[in-house]
Amino acid sequence: MVLIFEKEVFKSMINDCKVKKPLEACGVIVGKCSGDKRMALRIYEATNILRSPIKYEIDPETLLRAFKESEEGGLKVLGFYHSHICREATPSPMDKEKACYKGYIYVIVSLDKDGVKAYVWDGESFEEEPIIVKS
Numbered sequence: 434m435v436l437i438f439e440k441e442v443f444k445s446m447i448n449d450c451k452v453k454k455p456l457e458a459c460g461v462i463v464g465k466c467s468g469d470k471r472m473a474l475r476i477y478e479a480t481n482i483l484r485s486p487i488k489y490e491i492d493p494e495t496l497l498r499a500f501k502e503s504e505e506g507g508l509k510v511l512g513f514y515h516s517h518i519c520r521e522a523t524p525s526p527m528d529k530e531k532a533c534y535k536g537y538i539y540v541i542v543s544l545d546k547d548g549v550k551a552y553v554w555d556g557e558s559f560e561e562e563p564i565i566v567k568s
């Protein structure tokens with residue numbers, strides 16, 4: 434599959450990561466699926482309740498609100514994003530340890546290294562998925 438971002442959605446995700454630096458930013462990605470496309474239509478910026486530069490946890494209220502509102506609005510939670518500070522956009526051992534949403538997208542934003550990458554958690558490992566940003 435391929436993950437397609439609306440340009441403004443992508444920009445606000447990057448901006449959130451910049452603003453939260455030096456802490457890891459995190460949030461929820463909501464949209465819809467059609468054929469082999471996942472379309473990211475909005476994000477929920479969340480508080481990293483760990484307040485850490487090397488790990489994150491999405492605050493539970495935002496997580497709950499994203500699931501509830503997307504369902505009410507006929508959309509779905511596609512997955513989550515978080516930033517890596519001074520590290521590549523590769524899942525860390527802790528990212529693997531904490532991954533629990535099978536079939537969901539985990540986007541990692543590396544502000545200083547290699548950009549933005551998306552992975553799907555298949556229950557055992559992360560499989561990279563291509564990203565397209567609409568122009």
Ligand SMILES: [Zn+2]
Nearest residue numbers: 515524525528
């Ligand atoms: Zn990470």
